[in-house]
Amino acid sequence: MPIDNTAVIERLIGDPAGLRVLLVHAHPDDDTLSTGPLAARVTSRGGRVDLVTCTRGERGEVVDGVLPAGTSPDGLVAVREGELDAACAELGIAERWFLGSAPWRAAGLPECRYEDSGMRWVTPTLAGPAAGAGARALTRAPLEQEAADLLAGLEGRGYDALVSYDDGGGYGHPDHVRCHEIVALTCERAGLPFVQVLSQEDNPAAGDAAAAAWLDVDDPALEARVVAALRRFRTQLTVVGSGAERCIRHVGGQRQAIPRRIGLL
Numbered sequence: 659m660p661i662d663n664t665a666v667i668e669r670l671i672g673d674p675a676g677l678r679v680l681l682v683h684a685h686p687d688d689d690t691l692s693t694g695p696l697a698a699r700v701t702s703r704g705g706r707v708d709l710v711t712c713t714r715g716e717r718g719e720v721v722d723g724v725l726p727a728g729t730s731p732d733g734l735v736a737v738r739e740g741e742l743d744a745a746c747a748e749l750g751i752a753e754r755w756f757l758g759s760a761p762w763r764a765a766g767l768p769e770c771r772y773e774d775s776g777m778r779w780v781t782p783t784l785a786g787p788a789a790g791a792g793a794r795a796l797t798r799a800p801l802e803q804e805a806a807d808l809l810a811g812l813e814g815r816g817y818d819a820l821v822s823y824d825d826g827g828g829y830g831h832p833d834h835v836r837c838h839e840i841v842a843l844t845c846e847r848a849g850l851p852f853v854q855v856l857s858q859e860d861n862p863a864a865g866d867a868a869a870a871a872w873l874d875v876d877d878p879a880l881e882a883r884v885v886a887a888l889r890r891f892r893t894q895l896t897v898v899g900s901g902a903e904r905c906i907r908h909v910g911g912q913r914q915a916i917p918r919r920i921g922l923l
Contacts, residue, residue, distance in 0.1 A: 663851035666819045667871050667922050670696065670853065675704035678815070681751075682808065682822040682841050684796070684833035685715035685774060686742035687891040691906075692828055692855050693821060694749060694884040695875035695917055701750030702880060708815075709746060709754040710762055710808065712837055713796050714738055717774040717788075719909040720893045734893070741891050748887035755811065757804065757840075762811035764803070772796045772804070777831045783860055783912060785830040797832050804836075805843040812848055819851040820844070824865040824923055826857030835863075856921030870921035885916060 669677055679700055683689045689697070689709055697707045714735045725737065746754050755762050758770035775795040776788035791798055822841040827834030838854070845852035857864035875881060888906060889897050896907045897916075906914040 661845065661849060661851045663819060663853050666851045667853055670700065670819075670922065671871055671873050673703065674700040677705035677819075678817045679705060679707045680812075680815070680817045680820045681707060681709045682712070682757075682820055682837055683709065684712050684831065684837050685718060686711060686738045687715070687745070687894045688828075688834070689742070689751070690745050690749065690884065690887040690891065691895075691914075691917060692823065693920065694887055695880065696821065696873055696920055697749040697751055698880045698883045698887075699873070699875055699877075701752075702883075707749070707751050708817075709751050710757055710811065711742065711754065712757045712804075712840070713772050713774045713833060714756065715774050715894075717776040718894060721896060721909050724892050737893055741893065744890040745887040748883055748890065750883075757807055761813075762807050764806040764810050770794075770799075770803075770807070772799060775833050775836075777833075779910070780830065781860070783829060783858065785832075787832045791832075797836050801836070801839055801843065804840045805847070808840055808844040809847055812844070812850070817850060819853050821853045821855065824854040824857050824863075826861040826863035826865065828855070828857050828861070830857075830861055830863070854923040856923060865921075865923045867921060870923050873920045873922060875918050881916065881918060884918075888916070 700707050715738050758772050773794040775791040775797040777785040778788045780786040820841050823834045823838045825838050856870045898907050
């Protein structure tokens with residue numbers, strides 16, 4: 659039976675001092691794009707935020723001209739890991755790990771490296787599954803195994819809640835949807851609240867916006883931290899414009915407002 663997460667959402671929005679929160683995301687940059695304002699606010703108000711990222715974004719497109727020609731897949735992964743570390747520092751995220759690596763791996767099993775499943779654009783803003791997900795793709799691994807990995811790392815850490823996508827997966831990326839499934843199953847087994855981030859409005863699988871509680875970040879200092887974290891992901895996006903016109907330009911050319919408001923379910 660789902661845990662009532664009303665009280666923890668009220669604390670996230672009101673006074674998060676002392677809260678211990680674990681973000682669970684699919685790829686490097688999702689942490690900032692989906693929950694950057696939440697992380698910045700919680701850490702600025704005396705809470706602790708940690709992060710588990712499920713893949714290294716191996717199949718992500720790259721902004722032209724950012725990496726040297728001929729950069730290998732392993733070279734891209736190393737860059738994306740470095741971008742993630744830098745963004746976490748901007749947001750105040752205390753520790754970060756990858757799912758499948760200790761301590762986020764079920765006892766007695768060798769390390770497992772889950773990989774980006776890839777996606778295709780169904781509409782200009784809504785993603786769906788891509789053809790040719792690799793054998794180690796997050797969406798091809800058993801859900802039970804992935805949940806066991808996440809559950810293993812929770813032991814002794816005393817989190818008050820886990821935060822990830824609703825079942826729409828933000829903009830529909832299959833790895834985001836799988837993250838939702840992993841966290842939902844893990845929280846059910848651990849007896850922990852699962853705080854879900856409302857998907858974008860044009861996603862048919864988005865949660866009920868009327869039922870969401872809204873976290874608004876209108877502090878310029880916190881927004882500056884989010885923008886600084888976004889700028890760390892040079893391979894994936896570009897922050898363009900200034901003032902009220904400032905926005906994100908994704909590698910595919912899509913524009914997105916700087917995240918300032920998050921719906922929580």
